Amino acid sequence: MPRTNKKPATITDVAIAAGMSIGTVSRYINGYEVKPANKERIERAIADLSFSPNALASGMKSADSRMVGLLVPDYDEFHAGLLGNLATTLAQEGLVTLTYCHESNSAVAKEAMRFFRTHRVRALIMSWPDADRNDITEMIAQGVQIVTYDNIIDFAGGDRVVVNNREASFKAVSELIRLGHTRIGAVTGDLRRWTAKERLAGWRDAFEAANIPAPEDLIFPCDWYRADGHRAMEHFWKMDTPPSAIFAANYQISLGILVFCQENDITLPDDLSLFSFDDVEAFHFSTPRVAAIGQPVHDIAQAIKARLLENNKAKRPATTPISVVDCAVHFRESIGPYRPKSV
Amino acid sequence: MPRTNKKPATITDVAIAAGMSIGTVSRYINGYEVKPANKERIERAIADLSFSPNALASGMKSADSRMVGLLVPDYDEFHAGLLGNLATTLAQEGLVTLTYCHESNSAVAKEAMRFFRTHRVRALIMSWPDADRNDITEMIAQGVQIVTYDNIIDFAGGDRVVVNNREASFKAVSELIRLGHTRIGAVTGDLRRWTAKERLAGWRDAFEAANIPAPEDLIFPCDWYRADGHRAMEHFWKMDTPPSAIFAANYQISLGILVFCQENDITLPDDLSLFSFDDVEAFHFSTPRVAAIGQPVHDIAQAIKARLLENNKAKRPATTPISVVDCAVHFRESIGPYRPKSV
DNA sequence: CTGTTAGCGCTTTCAG
DNA sequence: CTGAAAGCGCTAACAG
Numbered sequence: 054m055p056r057t058n059k060k061p062a063t064i065t066d067v068a069i070a071a072g073m074s075i076g077t078v079s080r081y082i083n084g085y086e087v088k089p090a091n092k093e094r095i096e097r098a099i100a101d102l103s104f105s106p107n108a109l110a111s112g113m114k115s116a117d118s119r120m121v122g123l124l125v126p127d128y129d130e131f132h133a134g135l136l137g138n139l140a141t142t143l144a145q146e147g148l149v150t151l152t153y154c155h156e157s158n159s160a161v162a163k164e165a166m167r168f169f170r171t172h173r174v175r176a177l178i179m180s181w182p183d184a185d186r187n188d189i190t191e192m193i194a195q196g197v198q199i200v201t202y203d204n205i206i207d208f209a210g211g212d213r214v215v216v217n218n219r220e221a222s223f224k225a226v227s228e229l230i231r232l233g234h235t236r237i238g239a240v241t242g243d244l245r246r247w248t249a250k251e252r253l254a255g256w257r258d259a260f261e262a263a264n265i266p267a268p269e270d271l272i273f274p275c276d277w278y279r280a281d282g283h284r285a286m287e288h289f290w291k292m293d294t295p296p297s298a299i300f301a302a303n304y305q306i307s308l309g310i311l312v313f314c315q316e317n318d319i320t321l322p323d324d325l326s327l328f329s330f331d332d333v334e335a336f337h338f339s340t341p342r343v344a345a346i347g348q349p350v351h352d353i354a355q356a357i358k359a360r361l362l363e364n365n366k367a368k369r370p371a372t373t374p375i376s377v378v379d380c381a382v383h384f385r386e387s388i389g390p391y392r393p394k395s396v
Numbered sequence: 397m398p399r400t401n402k403k404p405a406t407i408t409d410v411a412i413a414a415g416m417s418i419g420t421v422s423r424y425i426n427g428y429e430v431k432p433a434n435k436e437r438i439e440r441a442i443a444d445l446s447f448s449p450n451a452l453a454s455g456m457k458s459a460d461s462r463m464v465g466l467l468v469p470d471y472d473e474f475h476a477g478l479l480g481n482l483a484t485t486l487a488q489e490g491l492v493t494l495t496y497c498h499e500s501n502s503a504v505a506k507e508a509m510r511f512f513r514t515h516r517v518r519a520l521i522m523s524w525p526d527a528d529r530n531d532i533t534e535m536i537a538q539g540v541q542i543v544t545y546d547n548i549i550d551f552a553g554g555d556r557v558v559v560n561n562r563e564a565s566f567k568a569v570s571e572l573i574r575l576g577h578t579r580i581g582a583v584t585g586d587l588r589r590w591t592a593k594e595r596l597a598g599w600r601d602a603f604e605a606a607n608i609p610a611p612e613d614l615i616f617p618c619d620w621y622r623a624d625g626h627r628a629m630e631h632f633w634k635m636d637t638p639p640s641a642i643f644a645a646n647y648q649i650s651l652g653i654l655v656f657c658q659e660n661d662i663t664l665p666d667d668l669s670l671f672s673f674d675d676v677e678a679f680h681f682s683t684p685r686v687a688a689i690g691q692p693v694h695d696i697a698q699a700i701k702a703r704l705l706e707n708n709k710a711k712r713p714a715t716t717p718i719s720v721v722d723c724a725v726h727f728r729e730s731i732g733p734y735r736p737k738s739v
Numbered sequence: 740c741t742g743t744t745a746g747c748g749c750t751t752t753c754a755g
Numbered sequence: 756c757t758g759a760a761a762g763c764g765c766t767a768a769c770a771g
Contacts, residue, residue: 059537060459061516063748074758079750088756103534105513109461110748113452114763116403128480130473130677137471140495144511149494152483168487170448173404191446194402311681334473334676338654340683406764417742422766431740453764457747741771747764755758 062102070098082106108149112173120149121361122169124179126157129305130333131348135202138354139178146362159183166192176361180204182246200360202353205247212360213375214353218248218330221346221380222255222300223262225328228344228384229298230263233391234326238271238296240285240306252302252330271296275306282309290317297325297391304331307343322389332383341386352378405445413441425449451492455516463492464704465512467522469500472648473676474691478545481697482521489705502526509535519704523547525589543703545696548590555703556718557696561591561673564689564723565598565643566605568671571687571727572641573606576734577669581614581639583628583649595645595673614639618649625652633660640668640734647674647688654682665732675726684729695721 064082068075071094081087081095098104112118123139125132140150151172153165162181166188169177176198184206193199199211206213229237239256242249253272260267273288275281282301286309289295301307307329319325321341329336332347356376407425411418414437424430424438441447455461466482468475483493494515496508505524509531512520519541527549536542542554549556572580582599585592596615603610616631618624625644629652632638644650650672662668664684672679675690699719 059539061513061538064750065748075749076751076758076760077756080757083750086756091757103530105510107456107516107748108514109452109456109516110763111750113450113456113765114748114750116763118452128476130476133471133473133476133479136476136479136495137497141497144496144507149511149515151492151494152479153487154480154484164487167448168492170404171451172492173450173452187446195404196402308677308681334651335678335681338651338678339681407766408764418765419743419767420741423741426766429740434741450764453747454766455747456749457764457766459747743769743771745766745768747766749763750761751763752761753759755756 062104066102067098067104071095118173119147120151120172120174121176122174123150123152124165124181125154128154134350138351142354142358178357182206200357203248214356216348216378216380218251219255221382222252223258224382225346226256226259226300230259234298235265236268236296238289238299240273240282240301242277242302244274249302256300277303278305279309282306283313286310286313299327301329304329304333321387326388328388343387344385345383347381349378405447409445410441410447414438461516462490463494463515463517464519465517466493466495467508467524468497471497477693481694485697485701521700525549543700546591557699559691559721559723561594562598564725565595566601567725568689569599569602569643573602577641578608579611579639581632581642583616583625583644585620585645587617592645599643620646621648622652625649626656629653629656642670644672647672647676664730669731671731686730687728688726690724692721
């Protein structure tokens with residue numbers, strides 16, 4: 054049985070059924086005033102035909118797809134949350150969110166750009182600093198708004214939404230210092246990224262504020278993944294004076310650290326204190342629960358939305374090109390007072 | 397400074413630059429053969445103009461938006477994974493995935509339907525049994541393919557992709573029985589849902605196979621959330637003979653149970669064994685790690701994709717309207733041998 | 740293999 | 756406030 058294929062009703066069908074011109078129907082649909090009597094007839098016709106306007110056609114004619122693109126590196130907990138919040142909040146404005154995951158792969162990211170361009174997104178939200186310059190330039194020239202989050206990328210005309218990475222990191226590390234730790238490792242993530250630099254700067258700030266020289270030998274530059282956290286611990290644990298506490302620049306790194314601790318019977322916080330950037334569900338159910346800096350994904354989504362609307366409703370340029378969202382710093386049981394290593 | 401608004405190049409621009417008709421260019425774009433010399437000129441023109449085809453226009457003309465809708469109840473770990481896998485794998489076929497989250501709210505779900513209809517998705521993927529009948533009927537009539545996952549919903553013409561809920565649950569509960577447990581609680585989730593029924597059926601099957609009467613008093617019907625898991629434990633822990641093991645129908649319920657155990661110093665697996673449906677990251681980092689049935693989100697996405705392509709490439713109806721994907725059953729340290737309660 | 744042409748469904752002038 | 760008409764960028768016949 055071939056699928057029935059009754060084509061959807063068009064605005065013309067509605068106009069005929071309602072006995073008026075498509076212009077009037079179109080205006081009604083788009084929220085302009087029409088004579089009450091006409092309004093009623095249109096509404097009935099729409100219901101009878103169960104008409105729904107064709108977004109493609111209207112987007113094409115009005116040269117506005119009402120779609121925005123979100124380019125993420127990964128569908129991890131943070132990005133899933135961001136996508137969810139964003140898609141929901143933007144839907145309220147009649148905007149559609151298209152996602153693409155680049156997996157930190159340039160070829161895939163290139164493909165994503167092609168995808169977004171093809172779909173004529175009116176804005177592109179991303180944190181990818183290695184985006185092809187030509188694509189970006191082209192998109193900006195065509196009026197596509199570029200919003201970067203969680204990263205500072207130097208595009209002319211790009212809006213930015215970031216969290217207070219440095220300050221939040223400062224608070225976390227300061228707490229570790231207050232607890233008596235001085236050998237505090239920093240597992241930094243990818244230091245080519247602004248985020249990583251800022252988080253490390255917060256680590257340094259904390260030492261400076263405490264008038265203690267920062268233990269530069271405990272900086273472990275790496276990538277953002279579990280394997281990196283694990284490798285960091287392998288490295289640290291071979292040292293003569295290993296760190297008594299660790300500040301990890303994202304949650305995946307922390308998970309790698311936790312795995313290493315499990316494997317090597319390292320007990321938190323007695324043998325090691327751990328403070329993580331990013332707060333995820335796993336941290337609430339581990340023993341002990343992991344102290345963490347939570348990125349308020351809801352607020353980030355709202356800030357992005359604000360930028361999107363601001364830049365499209367009023368035509369004035371944004372007052373400030375950068376929005377800063379504050380993180381919550383959660384002290385939990387994975388951090389404890391410094392205790393000299395028992396021999 | 398108003399945004400520059402150089403309009404994107406059109407296929408006509410390309411045709412002019414390449415010195416030929418738009419028909420030829422269109423054919424080249426869509427993968428038909430063109431004379432090599434022309435091909436080369438088209439490619440150069442496209443590069444020069446940095447042209448990208450307008451998906452809206454082509455979708456409109458060809459009456460195929462190449463978009464599919466995914467309606468999820470929540471952006472939890474499972475659905476985020478599903479979305480990620482699906483979006484990625486479908487993008488390879490040139491298909492776009494639009495998401496909408498209904499939050500188990502009928503009004504929002506209704507809005508979602510309007511959204512998907514408006515965007516002329518060629519398929520709708522969902523697990524929502526309370527969808528408005530009219531919307532569904534209308535969409536099916538218009539040739540929209542409906543694929544349900546993780547649920548059996550009785551739509552004429554709907555494709556279904558499910559996991560082997562009953563069998564996997566049977567395996568999990570059987571293991572608990574093998575470990576000596578007989579008082580095994582079932583926290584079922586919403587029993588109006590097929591999934592919940594199947595998982596409970598698996599629980600029953602295990603007792604039957606072991607020739608033990610199923611402890612019907614340990615069935616706790618509820619919803620799917622953390623609070624439900626917590627409430628279940630409150631209930632169980634007041635019993636004269638509480639369960640020595642629990643089978644939880646999803647991960648959120650299990651997290652609620654874990655919280656209760658933390659609060660009441662219940663040690664897994666000594667005081668209680670726990671087996672959960674759904675496998676999430678938190679279960680790998682809790683102490684002990686939680687035994688769980690993992691839904692292979694990658695395979696589910698592939699199965700859905702297969703249905704989508706099958707039903708659209710060849711016009712024949714699917715051989716079987718239902719695909720079953722096998723779950724992995726992970727035995728972990730949250731389950732242990734039955735030990736009579738110490739008094 | 741290529742050029743020509745007729746729309747897809749809608750918005751948006753422009754006159755009334 | 757409404758109707759008529761001109762396309763938006765592209766695809767899909769059709770005739771070469």
